Amino acid sequence: MSTYHHGALRPALLEAAGKILETDGAGALSLREAARRAGVSHNAPYRHFPDRDSLLAALAAEGFALLKHEVHLRPEGDMGMAYVEFALRHPQRFRLMFGGLLPLDDYPELRAQAQGSQASLQRAFADLGEDSRFAAAAAWSLVHGLAHLLLDGHFAEAQRASGGVAAFARKVLGSVRAARAQRSA
Amino acid sequence: MSTYHHGALRPALLEAAGKILETDGAGALSLREAARRAGVSHNAPYRHFPDRDSLLAALAAEGFALLKHEVHLRPEGDMGMAYVEFALRHPQRFRLMFGGLLPLDDYPELRAQAQGSQASLQRAFADLGEDSRFAAAAAWSLVHGLAHLLLDGHFAEAQRASGGVAAFARKVLGSVRAARAQRSA
């Protein structure tokens, strides 16, 4: 009880909010419910977050840090797959990070974090096209769009035929890699 | 005044809701505000839509029909660009269609409509990779991801250097096409 009154409320709120986000999505996340789960009044969160958006922004920031970490655990050739797998493992977090719900102009640090994940993919797919800047954008677009469309269930049948989401994703990314390989041959 | 009481309320609500969607986004769209703009009580919409989600679903359906129409106006090689341009021209509509806000499992006709836009892109990018099914998925993913990332402003600097969003998008899509061309040479 008294622990929350001693400076641990902010992380407690983030944890409670994170759970709501994962299970019900950002749209269902209310400050009041997070406060309830943290055992404080509906008003206590305002000591730690100026408004609802800034709590969502903090959750998105956690997500960007985790995404960067998971992508960097992989060898370069597998970073695209790591990106897709992150989205599949944390669908609601991914939607919060990239769903346009947050006014990114008000949170420039979030956009910077998002571009941190692009820097890695750039190297991974650098030879997708000639100009490396456009190639990097194409690489990020490819894995980002694939992640989104998988989350929306738009490849449901194809996934079944491929034996699972991950196997399907690997084949889609692999088909582009194959085109690149033939080009250099 | 009395016109709305004679069967024209449904389209009037869709029009009012569409305007709110375009200016403030799906999150800010309330049934009560749509009803207000249509000049009826906050409760009248329930005669035409069972709940808020089904109004959003109707707006998304309009979007999918428009997307399909605009994509089919272009020659095959330009359909990817048409897809991106649709997203840029109707950002909030695009986010509603693909932002995960709607429970697509409850609206199977929407998912069918979404896949209608893929059918065209499949032909347009059919030689991106060997297996045409995976190549089609890669093509849709590429344009879809590019559209999303452009809307989120993640390519802001690169866009400036390229002289505008559309020019940048064209170069990104072109860089993939260039890789394909080199491969067949």
Next chain:
DNA sequence: ACCTGAACACCGTTCAAGT
């Protein structure tokens, strides 16, 4: 500094009526 409780203006949704 951090938290509580009352208050206000919004929602979505339901129900009982009105025409």
Next chain:
DNA sequence: ACCTGAACACCGTTCAAGT
């Protein structure tokens, strides 16, 4: 059949207090 008005249980946010 279609619409209104009252009502209920939620929100985000602000303000005046409490410790």
